[in-house]
Amino acid sequence: MKIVTVVGARPQFIKAAALSRVLRREHREILVHTGQHYDPNMSDIFFEDLGIPHPDHNLGISGGSHAQMTGRMLIAIEGILLQEKPDAVLVYGDTNSTMAAALAAVKLHIPILHVEAAARLGTMANPEEVNRIVTDHVSSVLFACVPSAMEFARKEGLTRNLFLVGDPMYDAFLYYKGKKTLGEIRLKTLDGNLIDVPERFNYLTCHREENTGTEQALAAILDAMESMDVPTIYPVHPRNRAAAIDMQRKGGLGKVLFVDPVGYLESNTLVCQSERIVTDSGGVQREAFFAGKPCVTVFDHVVWPETMVGYCNQLARPDAADILGKFSRKPKFDATYKPFGDGHACEKICELLRTVEL
Numbered sequence: 001m002k003i004v005t006v007v008g009a010r011p012q013f014i015k016a017a018a019l020s021r022v023l024r025r026e027h028r029e030i031l032v033h034t035g036q037h038y039d040p041n042m043s044d045i046f047f048e049d050l051g052i053p054h055p056d057h058n059l060g061i062s063g064g065s066h067a068q069m070t071g072r073m074l075i076a077i078e079g080i081l082l083q084e085k086p087d088a089v090l091v092y093g094d095t096n097s098t099m100a101a102a103l104a105a106v107k108l109h110i111p112i113l114h115v116e117a118a119a120r121l122g123t124m125a126n127p128e129e130v131n132r133i134v135t136d137h138v139s140s141v142l143f144a145c146v147p148s149a150m151e152f153a154r155k156e157g158l159t160r161n162l163f164l165v166g167d168p169m170y171d172a173f174l175y176y177k178g179k180k181t182l183g184e185i186r187l188k189t190l191d192g193n194l195i196d197v198p199e200r201f202n203y204l205t206c207h208r209e210e211n212t213g214t215e216q217a218l219a220a221i222l223d224a225m226e227s228m229d230v231p232t233i234y235p236v237h238p239r240n241r242a243a244a245i246d247m248q249r250k251g252g253l254g255k256v257l258f259v260d261p262v263g264y265l266e267s268n269t270l271v272c273q274s275e276r277i278v279t280d281s282g283g284v285q286r287e288a289f290f291a292g293k294p295c296v297t298v299f300d301h302v303v304w305p306e307t308m309v310g311y312c313n314q315l316a317r318p319d320a321a322d323i324l325g326k327f328s329r330k331p332k333f334d335a336t337y338k339p340f341g342d343g344h345a346c347e348k349i350c351e352l353l354r355t356v357e358l
């Protein structure tokens with residue numbers, strides 16, 4: 001098949017790194033980068049470090065309101081699809097790039113393959129939920145990562161070409177694990193200085209619209225990190241950069257190392273070597289679970305129910321006492337419980353593509 005894959009955001013580059021390697025053994029893949037993430041440390045570094053093929057098209061579209069970004073992408077992707085005439089369009093997850101590609105493809109009657117399909121939070125107030133629901137309902141094939149997604153899909157009547165394959169993020173996690181040692185990692189502070197990774201540390205990421213709308217949520221999260229016994233490495237997502245600089249200037253956060261976003265090889269190692277993880281990232285909370293690290297997810301909704309067992313991953317409000325309280329419970333990790341598959345989700349996707357009727 002000729003498949004046009006559309007990516008645009010950091011987590012999609014990681015998923016594409018895992019799947020493209022396998023997909024290209026049997027199919028002709030045309031890679032489209034919408035440009036949604038564009039800073040070198042949010043985009044290029046992933047292509048270089050993970051050996052992702054160079055995009056065939058880069059649309060250079062980012063920023064603006066949801067409608068502006070999605071609308072511009074929709075128009076530009078339609079142009080690419082008319083030019084490339086693929087047999088299918090492949091999309092990942094739940095970003096504006098995902099939904100724009102899905103809408104462009106369905107209107108041209110091009111079958112859509114949705115990887116990481118049918119995850120649900122249960123609220124349309126979350127922008128990613130809207131992207132997921134729209135994309136799932138116009139897709140021809142749904143590749144679900146986890147059993148709970150299969151259930152959500154069935155409840156919405158999405159049963160045709162619905163497959164449980166496991167999580168490509170888990171494939172990537174295993175494939176790239178240990179490729180960088182802590183000693184090889186140099187962190188860049190927001191004012192440009194290079195520093196080493198401390199011997200013991202917690203890992204923090206925060207970028208959700210829900211936690212960055214006001215400074216309050218981030219301030220409470222940083223307060224919690226400051227009260228912990230070891231320093232925190234906090235790679236700052238560009239969405240929060242201005243707020244993070246502001247809070248750092250105000251002082252009182254000596255235990256938080258505010259640094260530029262790191263590459264995936266670094267992030268994978270930092271997850272695996274950290275003591276605790278605080279995040280609102282869908283990817284990082286799963287990686288914490290893969291690595292057996294206690295995680296608190298600062299969010300109102302469960303995104304990955306399979307991680308929420310035995311206090312392994314717990315929700316908290318953006319409130320220092322709540323976050324710290326959650327860590328007082330000792331998590332129980334069960335090495336035999338593998339809800340994200342066996343690390344071969346990408347092979348399963350390719351196997352299914354041999355026989356599935358689009």
Ligand code: UD1
Pocket residue numbers: 009010011036037038039042043062063064094095096097127128207208209238239282
């Ligand atoms: C997007 C996705 C989210 C995903 C996240 C991964 C949507 C609706 N959201 O959120 O699902 O979890 O990516 O990180 O698609 N910016 C830069 N440089 C960059 C990238 C972004 O400065 O390289 C700025 C943008 O200009 C924008 C802000 O950061 O002002 C937010 O970026 P955007 O892509 O809209 O949303 P994310 O928060 O990254």
Ligand code: UDP
Pocket residue numbers: 010011014205207235236260261262263264265267268280281282283284287
């Ligand atoms: N990540 C990274 N560098 C960072 C922070 C995170 O490579 O500075 C990785 C992280 O390990 C995970 C992925 O980015 O694999 C998650 O992306 P993000 O949190 O941006 O989006 P989400 O998963 O919430 O959609």
